[in-house]
Every structure is written in C-alpha cells, then in structure tokens.
Amino acid sequence: MLDLYGVTMTEPCTHARQATIRKVPRPAAGCEDCMKIGAPWVHLRECLTCGHVGCCDSSPNRHATAHYRHTRHPIVSSAEPGETWCWCYVDERVLG
Numbered sequence: 001m002l003d004l005y006g007v008t009m010t011e012p013c014t015h016a017r018q019a020t021i022r023k024v025p026r027p028a029a030g031c032e033d034c035m036k037i038g039a040p041w042v043h044l045r046e047c048l049t050c051g052h053v054g055c056c057d058s059s060p061n062r063h064a065t066a067h068y069r070h071t072r073h074p075i076v077s078s079a080e081p082g083e084t085w086c087w088c089y090v091d092e093r094v095l096g
C-alpha cells in the first residue's frame with residue numbers, strides 16, 4: 001500500500017515505491033514550458049520526481065510527455081483541482 005495525494009494505491013508499480021517519488025507543491029500555476037512561449041494548454045500534469053509541471057497529451061505541445069522523454073522521470077500526477085490519480089509512463093497505466 002502506498003499513499004500519494006490521498007490515493008491509497010493497492011497496486012503501486014515499482015517506480016511509485018522509489019525514494020525519489022515525493023509529494024510536490026500544488027496547485028501549479030500552469031505549464032512552465034507553455035508559459036515561456038505563450039502557448040495554451042488543456043490540462044496539467046506534475047512530475048513526482050522533480051515537480052516539473054507540464055501539459056497533457058490533449059494540449060498542443062504535450063510538455064509532460066516531452067519531460068518524461070528527456071528525463072525518464074516515471075510518474076506524473078494530474079495537477080487538475082480535485083483530481084488525484086497518477087500515471088506511470090514506464091508501465092503505461094494509471095496507478096490505483
């Protein structure tokens with residue numbers, strides 16, 4: 001069992017158990033990379049390794065996925081208000 005953002009995970013993946021995974025400050029102001037270039041975003045995802053905030057795959061620039069490709073930080077959490085789920089890029093599944 002693992003507790004992240006009030007979600008008690010009955011099936012956390014091996015990546016969620018790593019010591020580098022931590023709670024990051026929320027809510028986020030916006031996608032850091034979109035704000036730099038003045039681009040719009042749809043939803044926000046927050047990296048649980050370094051706290052990077054990026055936009056989801058429905059957004060034009062998909063910065064959350066780009067961040068994973070660059071850093072291999074495995075897990076993001078939805079940074080949308082009221083949403084608490086996490087996604088592992090390595091296992092390609094929602095953690096719950």
Ligand SMILES: [Zn+2]
Nearest residue numbers: 013015088091
């Ligand atoms: Zn995983």
Ligand SMILES: [Zn+2]
Nearest residue numbers: 031034055063
């Ligand atoms: Zn973005």
Ligand SMILES: [Zn+2]
Nearest residue numbers: 047050052073
């Ligand atoms: Zn990261």
